[in-house]
Amino acid sequence: MNTVLLPCDSPRGIILLFLGWGTGLKPFLHLRKPGYDILLINDYRDFSPENLESRLRAIRDDRFRDTGEEYAETIVIAWSFGVRAAHDFLRSTRWNVTLRLAVNGTLSHIDAKRGIPPEIFNGTLENLSSPTLKKFRLRCVGNMAAYKKLFPEVESENIDSLKEELRWFASLDLVADTSLWDKAIIGLDDHIFPPDNQMLAWEGTDIYPLGATAHFPDFGKIITEFVADKRRVADKFGCTRRNYTRNADAQKLTAQSLFEYLWQTAGKRLTENRRTLTVLEAGHGDGTFTRRYFPDLSPFIKKLVLADISQDAYLPSAGGCDEGERGIGLQTVVGDVESGEFASRWLTEETYDMILSASMLQWLNSPSAFLGKCCRALRSGGVIAIAYYGEGTLTELIAAGGSGLKYPSMRRMTDIARKAGLDVEIAESEDIVLEFDSAMDALRHLKLTGVNALPKDSSPADTRRIIRDWPLDTQGKATLTFRPVYLIITKNRKELTKS
Numbered sequence: 001m002n003t004v005l006l007p008c009d010s011p012r013g014i015i016l017l018f019l020g021w022g023t024g025l026k027p028f029l030h031l032r033k034p035g036y037d038i039l040l041i042n043d044y045r046d047f048s049p050e051n052l053e054s055r056l057r058a059i060r061d062d063r064f065r066d067t068g069e070e071y072a073e074t075i076v077i078a079w080s081f082g083v084r085a086a087h088d089f090l091r092s093t094r095w096n097v098t099l100r101l102a103v104n105g106t107l108s109h110i111d112a113k114r115g116i117p118p119e120i121f122n123g124t125l126e127n128l129s130s131p132t133l134k135k136f137r138l139r140c141v142g143n144m145a146a147y148k149k150l151f152p153e154v155e156s157e158n159i160d161s162l163k164e165e166l167r168w169f170a171s172l173d174l175v176a177d178t179s180l181w182d183k184a185i186i187g188l189d190d191h192i193f194p195p196d197n198q199m200l201a202w203e204g205t206d207i208y209p210l211g212a213t214a215h216f217p218d219f220g221k222i223i224t225e226f227v228a229d230k231r232r233v234a235d236k237f238g239c240t241r242r243n244y245t246r247n248a249d250a251q252k253l254t255a256q257s258l259f260e261y262l263w264q265t266a267g268k269r270l271t272e273n274r275r276t277l278t279v280l281e282a283g284h285g286d287g288t289f290t291r292r293y294f295p296d297l298s299p300f301i302k303k304l305v306l307a308d309i310s311q312d313a314y315l316p317s318a319g320g321c322d323e324g325e326r327g328i329g330l331q332t333v334v335g336d337v338e339s340g341e342f343a344s345r346w347l348t349e350e351t352y353d354m355i356l357s358a359s360m361l362q363w364l365n366s367p368s369a370f371l372g373k374c375c376r377a378l379r380s381g382g383v384i385a386i387a388y389y390g391e392g393t394l395t396e397l398i399a400a401g402g403s404g405l406k407y408p409s410m411r412r413m414t415d416i417a418r419k420a421g422l423d424v425e426i427a428e429s430e431d432i433v434l435e436f437d438s439a440m441d442a443l444r445h446l447k448l449t450g451v452n453a454l455p456k457d458s459s460p461a462d463t464r465r466i467i468r469d470w471p472l473d474t475q476g477k478a479t480l481t482f483r484p485v486y487l488i489i490t491k492n493r494k495e496l497t498k499s
Helices: 051-063 080-094 118-126 130-141 144-150 161-169 195-201 220-228 229-249 249-271 287-299 339-344 368-379 394-398 408-417 439-448 462-471
Strands: 001-007 013-018 036-042 072-079 097-103 183-187 206-210 277-282 301-308 329-334 352-358 378-389 425-430 434-435 478-480 485-488
Touching: 001 051, 001 425, 001 434, 013 051, 013 080, 036 051, 036 080, 036 277, 051 080, 072 080, 072 220, 080 097, 097 220, 097 368, 118 161, 130 144, 130 161, 183 195, 229 439, 249 287, 249 352, 249 378, 249 425, 249 434, 249 478, 249 485, 277 368, 287 301, 287 352, 301 339, 339 394, 352 368, 368 378, 368 408, 394 478, 408 425, 408 485, 439 462, 439 478
Parallel strands: 013 036, 013 072, 072 097, 097 183, 183 206, 277 301, 277 352, 301 329, 352 378
Antiparallel strands: 001 036, 378 485, 425 485, 434 478
């Protein structure tokens, strides 16, 4: 096993990039992600999860030698045959993995229906030479220009070592259970892992097809789009909080609907119990949802934990909720709810009677993994009420060539809750469509609400192109579609626990 660290300044997390077979390291050495170290992993001949864990501990100890800290989160991105190797690591690791992303690979890595057909694999192994390796790499990238840019001459490669590595992959069992994985990227022009095979292999997982993408994708773009820049999110929210509160029309409607679903499901039980509730709200932001539920729920709350990544988030004591006069114990937490530190301190088993979140989960690297932690932190009889923006949100921006978040599917989220033994009482979505006089006004609205509408490195020309290509309705108006998903999840449907 070979590992190479691409360090960043002041890391908060680490990305483990499990590479495929036969490409070497050169095409990946340029990769960077602000706030994240990147560890390249290849040459799996002596790979084992234990070996990788040992190297990770050594890297962590070296990177945080002066502070004794930990990586807040670990991201796993695995490509091609690296997907199968990464799966063994995920099955055993205790590191705080917040995103598990497969790229053009499957867990049934050598299989006629769900991987590389065995006859293709065997032919590659039996006939491997410098010329056939060059042919393989050319098929990976799709054209000669990309090949010359990415790969050195293959004559310097150790063909015997590459054959040995292929035999190692051939020794691995095929895996059918994909539940450990969050998302799968499938290049529709992949000539190594047939796209149809990948589609079948990843059924039940959130799939992101990429048209005209070869087996070797743009990893820089994937890391940018699929790994949340949480520091930027926090900074942008801090700069736009007041504007957000004035302009977050969709978020206000979402908060109102979520409260109505919550009250419809749990209101009777709440009113029949004395004040005993311990409540966590994740991502309270500007307090849009907090202000909506607090007047009605406060008679039943004894402890309220408000957590947000931004230090500029709303505080009830400054906003008229008068929690002190009502005898409520209020705790505010500034931090990343996906971090290992947050999970170990604030998401311990059976801690809360109610867990709430509105318009936040789509910013996480793995909303489904966070939901799983919330399920474990819920007491018997408790309620999880969340609203997040799902597939179909900001379709106009994406149609115009802008970048959107990778929104979690309702199916994936409900599967997580049910596998944790909880009951999904409500799983609904709706479209909230905002109308503007022009595309410029629509983009301005996104900026005022702190939404990351354009990439960090976008140019004025990019903005002009998006405005030009923005789809208009029959009245010549520019619209923005938000598709909130509402989930009300209960644990055993018992009455809320009294304390």
